[in-house]
Amino acid sequence: MDLLVLLGVGLLTGTTTVLFGFGGGFVTVPVVVWADSALGGEATRVAVATSVVVMVVNAGFATAVTPRRTLAALRGGGPLLLLLAAGGAAGAFATRLAPPVLTHWAFVAYTAVTLADVLLRPGFLRPRGQAASSVPPRALPALVGAPVGALAAFLGVGGSVMTVPAMRRAGHPMRVAAALANPLTLALSLPAATVHLATAAAPAVADGTPVGLVGLVDLRAATALLLGALPVIALLRRHPPHIPDRVHAWAYAGLLGVVVAAMALSGP
Helix, strand or coil: CCCHHHHHHHHHHHHHHHHHHHCHHHHHHHHHHHHHHHHHHHHHHHHHHHHHHHHHHHHHHHHHHHCHHHHHHHCCCHHHHHHHHHHHHHHHHHHHHCHHHHHHHHEEEEEEEEHHHHHHHCCCCCCCHHHCCCCCCCCCCHHHHHHHHHCCCCCCCCCCCHHHHHHHEEEECCHHHHHHHHHHHHHHHHHHHHHHCCCCCCCCCCCCCCCEEEECEHHHHHHHHHHHHHHHHHHHHHCCCCHHHHHHHHHHHHHHHHHHHHHHHHHC
């Protein structure tokens, strides 16, 4: 049953990767916590690591099939990508050292704060670029790369929860902000995934039976999630849905609310 659930969630993560720039983190972390509940308090740590690996593949594939004219908005963003990668590696190391309960409730708290931010602070539901279409969108400052990468990798969320609102407020429509979140997610999640896969000690269930992990990554769960996600990404990139920008933004906020509730209810 959990395999079928993971495949179904994979379909959902493929959709969120294209529509919202979520490479999987906000959806996969709660589900992998549930699927690996036999690990007890370590389930969140494994879920974060597994989520990061799923994000590498989802974000990489989504970036590869994104039109080059859309990705051109990141031209000159090399320093930002490098700092995202450095932050991603640091955040992954921090996940290995932090108590699992801290990772779990930090995930809940950050998602809740982000939800409040997109709802209450001007600029997300109606970005600047729509009010003054003649003003070109601003580039993200490179210095945000390190803190965004570190926090995203620590929580297993890929960075889209920070970069999509930032790009909206810089003037990008939701469709472009979500598409640009994928290469940024790839930059920070690739080094983080390397750290998680190289972790030597794997957790075990209470009776001492090891779970099928590579490092901290549940490869069975990651494979099931990707089998569901990748065909959806290919389909939606080839035939993108036409969603009004404002509806698109409200859907992003709604998904954040669902994730906050799911993680709070599954907390240790």
